[in-house]
Amino acid sequence: MKMIFDTHAHYDDKAFDSDRDELLANLFSDSVAYIVNQGTDLELSEYGIRLAERYENMYCAVGIHPENITETSLDDIQKIKRMASHSKVVAIGEIGLDYYWDIPREPQKLIFEKQLELANELDMPVNVHDREAHGDTLELIKKYKPKGILHCFSGSVEMAEEVVKLGMYIGMGGVVTFKNSRKAVEVVKVIPLERLVLETDCPYLAPVPFRGKRNDSSMIQYVAEKIAEIKNISAEEVLEETLHNAKRVYSI
Numbered sequence: 340m341k342m343i344f345d346t347h348a349h350y351d352d353k354a355f356d357s358d359r360d361e362l363l364a365n366l367f368s369d370s371v372a373y374i375v376n377q378g379t380d381l382e383l384s385e386y387g388i389r390l391a392e393r394y395e396n397m398y399c400a401v402g403i404h405p406e407n408i409t410e411t412s413l414d415d416i417q418k419i420k421r422m423a424s425h426s427k428v429v430a431i432g433e434i435g436l437d438y439y440w441d442i443p444r445e446p447q448k449l450i451f452e453k454q455l456e457l458a459n460e461l462d463m464p465v466n467v468h469d470r471e472a473h474g475d476t477l478e479l480i481k482k483y484k485p486k487g488i489l490h491c492f493s494g495s496v497e498m499a500e501e502v503v504k505l506g507m508y509i510g511m512g513g514v515v516t517f518k519n520s521r522k523a524v525e526v527v528k529v530i531p532l533e534r535l536v537l538e539t540d541c542p543y544l545a546p547v548p549f550r551g552k553r554n555d556s557s558m559i560q561y562v563a564e565k566i567a568e569i570k571n572i573s574a575e576e577v578l579e580e581t582l583h584n585a586k587r588v589y590s591i
Contacts, residue, residue, distance in 0.1 A: 341372040342578035343563075344585040345556035347433070347466060347490050347510055347538035350376050351386045354542035354553050360393075362555060367396060371556045372582060375589060377433040377466055377490075379404035381415055384422055391427035398589065400432035400466050402454055405447045406440060416453045423461055429589040430487060431458040432466025436479075439470045448475065455483040464588050466490050466510075473498055480505060488588060491540055492526060499526045503534045508588055512538045513546035513554060516565045527569045532577065536585045537562055 350359060366374070376391060378384030378401040387399035401422040403411050422428060434454040436447050458465045464487035469476040473494045480489075480502070489502050490510040499509055509530050515523040527535070537559045539545075545554035546561040560574070563581070567574040585591075 341367075341370055342575070342582055343371045343373075343556055343559045344537065344582045345371065345374045345539050345541075345559055346488060346536045346585045346588070347512070348374050348376050348541050348556060349379070349543075350374070350390060350541070351383045352542050363394060363397070366556050367394060369557065370560065372396060373398065373585065373591060374556055375400060375429060375466075375585075378402050378422075379433055380407040380410070381418055384419065388422060388425050388427055398427050398429045398591065400430035401428050402430075402432045402434040402466070403450055404433050405435055405437040405442060405451065405468060408442065408446050408450045411450055413453065416450075416457055419454065420457055420461070423457075423463060428463075429591065430464045430466050431461070432487070433468050433490065434465060435468030435470075435490075436472035436476050437468060437470040438472040438475075444475075448479070451479060452483070455479065455485050458485050458487070459483060464488065464590075469494065477501060480507065486588070488536055488538075490538060491544070493522065494526075495522065496525050496529050499530050503530060508534055508536050508584060510536050510538045511566065512540050512562055513544040513550070513558070515569075516546040516561060517550065518547075524569055527566050532570065532572075532580045533584060535566070535581055536588065537566075537578075537581045 384401035541554035563577040
């Protein structure tokens, strides 16, 4: 039975240029039930729509990633709004804040807020990027109270509990399998399974034993096995529950 729901992928990435269609066809014929490809700018959001049109169980999110805000104007938010009316678009994403890179913070926050407002206006979930910006991210999701997922969660247990209280979901991927993933393991221990979803962020963050290699949706099996080990349940239970959670988030 196909049980894997990859809630956050980047199959538009150049890492897949040599075998994208063959890989996706094989994934959907094997263990993968659904994939949501994430947009990071206008061009790749459009590409994600075209890609999702080719596969029955592939969907997409449209949005502007914080790394791309320097080329973004407020007019672009209206373009995202128009894209969001497509039947294969299920979320606004990947949006958020990234304080790891030297990107001006106030413009990041402005574009993030405008996209949170848009998601609420459209009654759509968001897929939130938060890299070394936990305080401001939490402040803004408390302000706007969107539905959706905090992707590749890297915050504290206390922050995860706040996110869950707001009705959002915690996205977990390959990082939870890494040897230095103490925080992610603690979050998985504490957060109820009904508030977790699985993701790859492929082609990045492949789980152990593939760390450093190109990630793809089939490798979520290893993430599920690690979460099952932490929670002392079966990997099948993890896959089944997170599949239902993701379908609920994205209204699929």
